[in-house]
Amino acid sequence: MSFEDATAALKPGLWLGFAFAGGDWITLDLDNCRIPQNGALHPFAEQLVHDLNTYTEVSISETGLHIIARGKSSHPQRPLYLLLTGGTLPGRNKINDAQPGSFSAQVDFSL
Numbered sequence: 001m002s003f004e005d006a007t008a009a010l011k012p013g014l015w016l017g018f019a020f021a022g023g024d025w026i027t028l029d030l031d032n033c034r035i036p037q038n039g040a041l042h043p044f045a046e047q048l049v050h051d052l053n054t055y056t057e058v059s060i061s062e063t064g065l066h067i068i069a070r071g072k073s074s075h076p077q078r079p080l081y082l083l084l085t086g087g088t089l090p091g092r093n094k095i096n097d098a099q100p101g102s103f104s105a106q107v108d109f110s111l
Helices: 003-008 044-054
Strands: 014-021 023-028 054-056 065-068 081-086
Touching: 023 044, 023 081, 044 065
Parallel strands: none
Antiparallel strands: 014 081, 023 065, 054 065
């Protein structure tokens, strides 16, 4: 089953657990970058979503985002386990290839 098929099969209240252990995946787990009441994103998170132009979903807490792309990062990535919600942002329901230089920073968000 493909990733897209698995996320499409999610029912409300259920999540898909996925372990990203390197390879050809770039995964970002952004915390505290979204206001759940209105969906507003921190400007840096909004820029990442725009620049990466790939699968982006709201995290279980509804205050964060998961961004997933195909490609190799120039930054070391530790293995990451995400509970995927399938609650994608508009137009961000497909995993795309990351473009070189799409992102280059790690930031702790505070709204």
